[in-house]
Amino acid sequence: MTVSRRTVLKTLAVTGAAGAAAGLATPAEASHEAVKLAPDAMGLLYDSTLCIGCQTCTVACQRANGMPVDKSLQEVNGAPYDFPTDINGSNKTVIKLYREGDKYAFMKMQCMQCVDPACTKACMLGSLHKVENGIVAWDPIRCTGCRYCQISCPFNVPKFQWLSAVPRIIKCELCRQRVDGGKGSACAEVCPRSAVITGKSVDLLAIAKKRIAENPAKYYAEVGEDGKKVPKIYGEHDGGGTQTMYLAPAGVSFEKLGLPKLENVPPAQMAMSVQHTLYKGFIAPVVLYVAAAWAIVRNLRKDAAEEKAHQKEGK
């Protein structure tokens, strides 16, 4: 057979070279620079120990954002009902209940306003992007409805309107249309227990730390490597930091409340460092193109010359 061990080896070599190029990218961390929390970045602080689960925030949010009627619970005792069971295409925040035996805790769900969000990295045309105060905003004109933001968000926050011909991506934008009017987030404005408050994230973090310091037994603490208990504010470091942060009651971990366990780096960090190494300055693609064109022109010329020689022989 004419194949050529050489062809096999060559194919593997070319494949291997591409692999080596990819390999350069794998030592992650390094090249993608970490984004730091901006001093003016805003968020929410939700304190589960204060929440009574009244859902006033849910109603206020729907009203402030002009959301359509939610149909996830269609009927209760035979009567039509408008009440969301989860954040979805018509609802940006909801209170959930965690229960274990006679112990229970409330949990408020909405966009986390990541310091370095994966959704803004995933979005093709920058529809999801950061605006003033570090708020992650959605721009309808630039959105193609591809839903890659949903794949990339570790919190499953962006929601899609599945039954609309003109669907939108629905997520908390901290009532940014109201920030201009000085009113801020509707949920924080109406909360009767101030379980959710809004403000600059640096201030919120200070408040959270102060609450823990004043009453350490009340709040959830993680067991550190040295066996000591370390109080935890979810979002201080998780996923590279989130501008919206959480306090949980003692004995109830954040995972139990439904927040994913994340490393202290942005979720997109590895993807970004691989991709930006491969495509740095667009050099690799240009080099590959020139090399391919050179090989093809040379090979086709060789073929043509051989064919000519062949024809001459034939005559």
Place this chain on the structure above:
Amino acid sequence: MSAEARPVGGRILTPFFYALLALTAVMGALVLYRLFAGVGSITALTDGYSWGIWKPINVVTFTGIGAGAYAVGLLTYILNNGKYHPLVRPAVLVGALGYTLGGTSVIVDLGRWWGSVFLGFPPWYNLNSILLEVALCVITYMAVLWVEVLPAGLERLIEDGTPGWKAFATKWLPRVRKMLPFIIALAMLLPTMHQSSLGGLYMMAPTKEHALWFTGWLPFLFLVSCLTMGYGSVVAMDVLLGVVFRGKYRTHMKLLGDLAKVAGWVTLFYVAFRFAALGWEGRLGYAFQMSGPVPFFWLEIVLFLVSGLMYLAPSVRQNRGRLFLAGFVGILAGAAYRVDTYLTAYDPGPGWHYFPSIGEVVVTLGLASVGLAVFILVVKTLPILALGPGTDEKFDPSRPTH
């Protein structure tokens, strides 16, 4: 060489062709309904599983099958194995179709499809977006593939066009030919970029992707798997064409035998690399915790191994039935790896479930029907297939035609 390529001819509107058109029509109706009622109206998609079977099958598997053009092109043009030339044209046609269908599927799937016009507006590009890289690269490659098909059309016009068309084609064919090396170079670069990025997409979901699939090597593994799928599709197709167009088209058994050796080693390399990467990253242990999607990992490995070892067995390379099977299993292996990465190994968290709806399945089948119908139409009317003398077996005109 391409000069030997000729139209197959014969009746186009066979009962089989009508069946394909019928499926296409059903799909068309569903798509029309979706335009008014939303993506959720015909799919089982949810906010958890926001990409169902359309992405991994219609896009990632169809283009994997279409990667035959890339895989054989690499051998023919870059490694200068001119002998594979007769396999290039049909592979390029399959590529053009596979990518066009994938693109069509994406448009149907995009919730705000009209927004995609801004993919032509560079100031809005988010250069962090792996999906943007895929989108732009696939769109460009689609155009490149159809330009590569163009000479076949022009040749047909020179052969039996009206005088006007003949003059047009005579004028343009040499120009297209002159451009071709630079187009082919693009056809080698672009799949390298987007086939790897198709895997890279899931590097963005570190908390949702199972540890056996999540790795910084996703781009490279997807690139190699597009080669194995591409070789599989070229091998399987050439055998199939010889059966369907009995007496007109002869399967290039010797060429396929040579190709199978390359395919076999690339396939085994994929398996070896996959394990090496898992070992390197210390994730190999997950392969032995038989829960969740882990059995599917082993299914993939078995499929890859079976096709790779079959390719390398001389008894397989000399038997067209077995060779077909090797190619077919090769396609299945790549498809399994890709579907698993996108769906089986993807877990958005507790409470989310997905099973494809009838609507999704019908659209997938409908798109496949369109591809098959157009392929049949084109090979019957345009010089795509290397017919008769010039193939490695003697052409026997006495055998019955289809």
